[in-house]
Amino acid sequence: MADTGADTRRYRVLLTEVSSASAREVLTVLGRQGHEVGVMDSGGFSFTALSRWVKRRHRSPRFADDPLVYLDALREVLAHHAYDILLPTHEQLVALSRHREEIGRLVTGLAVPDFAAVRRVQDKAACIRLFDELGLPQPDTALVGDESALLARSDALPAYVKLPVATSSRGVWQAEDAAALARIAAEPAVRDTFATGGEVLVQRSLPGPVVMVQAMFDQGTLVGLHTVLRRREGVQGSSSAKESIVLPDVTLHLTKLGATLGWHGPMSLDAVLDEDFGLVHYIDVNPRLVEPVNAELAGADLVRRWLAVSLGERTGPLPPPRAGVRSHMLLMALVRHVEVGRGRRAVLRELAGAVTRRGWYAGSKEELLPVRSDPAVALPLGVVSALLLVAPRLWERVAGTGAPAHALSAEGWRQLLKE
Incomplete structure (x- = not known):
């Protein structure tokens, strides 16, 4: 099988959604490489609207409303249209991992991890325990199971309060003082989490810029990696400017994490950088590939490697990292x-x-x-x-202020767990 460094083949690729920035950036990379791209489109505002690189749009229900209904629509598309590769550009990966053998029979190219591995990173409380187990650096974090325990964490302020399952900066609140902590404790989503036996995270705030880590794995082996600094904040906690950076410790951390989980496919992490010592503290994990264009500009080839892993082909050695690439x-x-x-x-x-x-x-x-x-x-x-x-x-x-069409809701997560 060919090394992706010399691979010039063109594929028919289906993206699982169109409303996220990550989907738009994956489309850009695929379009520039000459692939034929189709998308699952649930309507509304889309970053892919009018793009010359979208060859076919398939109407679909909103994943956020019901992941199982969405999966039914995806099955229909794959059964009636010839795609080589399916790329889950957002949290559709979670649902696909639950049904990966079945979906894998409908499309040749699919790289998603086992659902047991996904559970350990999708649930933030489980992920905190995993990082403790592996000795990976993270801020001081407490897991609380009721309102009184949450209010008792006023000694940890300033801190971020996080729901166990949330996305796109939703379900995350900053508490600067006890009054803010009390307001957060009264949030309906927080109360619902406690009522259903879940735990909420209270994570101490750390100074320093945000680091975004993007990785690709092949059956637990790290085969792609890129790291950027968020130089300017964008709307709703996004990044409006990035610069690539080289942090050798991140490679060691991701190698260990991927091997422990046997991870297959993309993963992204956010961390806070201590610039004085070059140390990172991880604050979030996403089972997907987040905004890969800066990585492509820096020669990391993450999307090309994603295609290769999806097809079971070799990726070749990791490209040398490049610092200072700005986007x-x-x-x-x-x-x-x-x-x-x-x-x-x-x-x-x-x-x-x-x-x-x-x-x-x-x-x-x-x-x-x-x-x-x-x-x-x-x-x-x-x-x-x-x-x-x-x-x-x-x-x-x-x-937008509500749950994005591509997001996995807490109820959707419970649906997948019950299957």
């Missing part, structure tokens, strides 16, 4: 300005910097909506920019 998401930066109340002038300054390639934009490449290579995406970018300038208060309609 940005203009849309996330624009919406962030109005989210925090900076208003029209800040939006105009951001647009001017992007157009003139000044400030962060000097030497940086757009990763989310690449107008030069996919020109039609200029339309939604222009519409959103105009909306923010005319009516900044409408930013929530752009960003």
